[in-house]
Amino acid sequence: MRALTGTGVLTRLALRRDRLRLPLWVVGLAALFASIGNSISGLYETDAARLENAQVRADNVVTRAFTGPAPGSSTGALTVSEGLVFTCVLVALMNILLVVRHTRQNEELGRTELVGSAAVGRHAQLTAALLVAGLANVLLIVLSTLALIGMGLPAGGSALAGLALGTVGLAFAGLTAVAAQLTESARAATGLGGLVLATTFLLRAAGDAFGNTASDDITVNPAWPSWISPLGWGQQLRPYGESRVWPLALLLLCSALSVLLAVRLSVHRDVGTGMLPARRGAVRASSAMLKPIGLVWRLQRGLVLGWMVGIAVFGAVFGGIGDQVDDLFSSEKSAQFVRDLGGEGDLVNAYFAGMMGLLAVVVSGFTVQALIRLRSDEENGPTEAVLATSVSRAHWLLAHTLIALLGTALVLAVLGLSTGLAYGAVSNDLTAALGDLLETTLAQLAPTAVLAGFALAAFGLLPRLAATVTWAAFAVCLVIGQFGTLLNLPDGLLDISPYSHLPNMPAESLTVMPIVVMVVLAGALTAVGVAGFRRRSLALGG
Template structure:
């Protein structure tokens, strides 16, 4: 029997399992760069405005480190500076989750052993996962190129942008495949690949930050660390700039090497095990582990630390460029754009209102992710074993809820501290910056509680739809709540998002009544979830 026997069957199975998840990823990742390009084209409609913006980006080390410099002063080049790196990070995450889901997770849940008992080749599962990832990246590259060209940008630059996204995706599919061979669990594999992603981002950021500004003051030649990062290679295609295709070869060769390494590692290990030795736990559990909240907190600890580290970076970057908001958004159109996002008042206050509002919704993703652990533990985890003891169902559910809320408070506090410290350092007003931005970020807790309450209600009443409805609500809040005004959506539709009822701090004064109303609504939804969970049967393998 060939090592690739039944690869086609497993590929079709993987595509069927991802028939909803993968199209959503592709649609979102196609729409993101196209929407950024459309916004940039409308904001900077004269060559002088575009050149000035590119020069400001090239001159600011923090901006270069976070988004990368523009490869020129055209609308397309500014769009690349604004969104290419961020989109590449999301593409990398898509590939990491996709490959780990169809390799290490299958082994962890016993599916690989069951499938392997049939006429299936040794490398069929890994090959199927990589084929699905390759198909997703090729489609993403094509769709992105068409969408960008559809906004009026040059076709050549659009094709290069799509190639950069697809090439970075293939590189991280290979990294995820290697991580799946090294570790013995899906979370460990995703975590290891995410660490590599963070490292490559930092290398690219260092290369751009320490790069050399070009003669025109609008472009930057990166330093050598950027050339050690797949994210940097994707950036070096320089779409809408001088345009070069050869860095794509680096991404493809890297993907080939990592894929070959993953195949070689898979031959030298047993199914269900990893090449790296599993870390041994303590001989005795801490007293806190004997209580539901202590156990849940221990299960969520790694995810929480990852969110805190990531949000600290975003907060520091957004705070670090706060003193250059007037330069970056100096034109009348761009200033109106910022005020549409963050309300009236000074441009700096509107900027921070818009950015903290956006990041506040993103932080809600942690709350949703933490509460979805309830469903995962019910299907494949310790819920049944825990409830077989003296722990009641409400106690178990509320332990997850408390851990999610406390974790959200910590992430929001880290966001406020990192943003305030960075802005205080550049504005020379540390106490004022910390006070305003901590209050601004912590106020985001109230609408986040509404999303958390909805997730609990769906878990208790409609458990099989928990993930779909919770993430759908999160997406609605992110898109409609944050960009509804820019899209000129009707107020009745915008008001669906609880975040639209929050004052635009620090541009507007804080009012308590909306916070109390949202907290009461969250409590009512959580109560419905507790009552529903008490009355329904436990589900397994759903």
């Protein structure tokens, strides 16, 4: 047991570090899943409406590839169809970030070597990270189950839905532990974990898309790709439907085998190294690297490419089901829900206005992620070395800003193109669909620039709190800006989000004045950030 010496202390340390982050993840995910169920119960109040919606989901290949078919026609079954896969993806992401943070990131920053000089066993750090992940997933099971039961859903199906979320999380915690042994950096480990998540999502999507619909026109028996995906296993529990327990064994076995493999690999590598050798760079650097903007692009290009690929998939899915909007939201209440989200008028235009607005706020997560790197580069990266040359602080900050906004514009353009191409293909009106949706997404760059300016102001004035404050602002934009009308929030609160000041395109026409005002505000916030950064000390925040 020497290899586990100090596990308890390291577990308490990890919990201390994540005392705010982890509860927000767990409570937020449980509340998100429960809120989906609450919206379903409000939109489809009759058995006939629920049955029709379940049949439409089973009949549409794109819909069941994206969200999965419903295991039945009850409120709980439609909740599973609408939210289980999406929530499982977020649960997997939580576990990827958590395990990397307490394993590979500690090695990269030198904490593991420092801690290892004391009476700490070789496997203590990995075990502590997995214990924290296990605790988080168990709490998620309990909270999500209680939340669903509190909505009036059957206890058995609620418990199975909670188990699906938690055991999928455990599977990805184990897979991420393996990724942390294979790579040499936290960024690479997170990227490898994300690649595994994307692959498993595509396998499940392919399995559902090519599955066979049963005689009840609701249940879909997936094809074989879904059976090699942890997301597919979680879905095959079929809460509120057949309620099968045995797929839990596949998820637990995946987690156990992954942990054993991670432990085995950790024995055969040195601290700070990975089992996979780092790729050697070019002998000579590009001339673009001589300028700050070239260096920043080199640091951010992988992030930009990843977001472009991911958002293209989402855009194609939302565009591909555009011709099914009238069937999916056939009841008067569900149609009004779409119009509350995206504006009055044609239901299809309201649907695209709501979905593009929501995805645009999600894309601003890339903007925040790109700008928050300023702080990590200041603490542990190249900022000090770059500023030791003739590069000014303002030049370095504006280079990050330009690349972040350029990357955001590219991602938004990909969103508009993929959505427009998919909808144009199914509606046989490619030119109009492509033009309208591309204009809709690119207009979202203005409010995103305001959020970017806020991030820069926080970095310049409150560097130690910059990440927390900026992500909190992102959350406010996501919740208030997109769902504030549905929650009947007062106008003063809705106006906090810059996204609330854009018209609901394409349901409404574009107006120039809000964009001009937001560009001016973004410029003012950026100037505040530059001034603050020029006047404070590096890393310490002045």
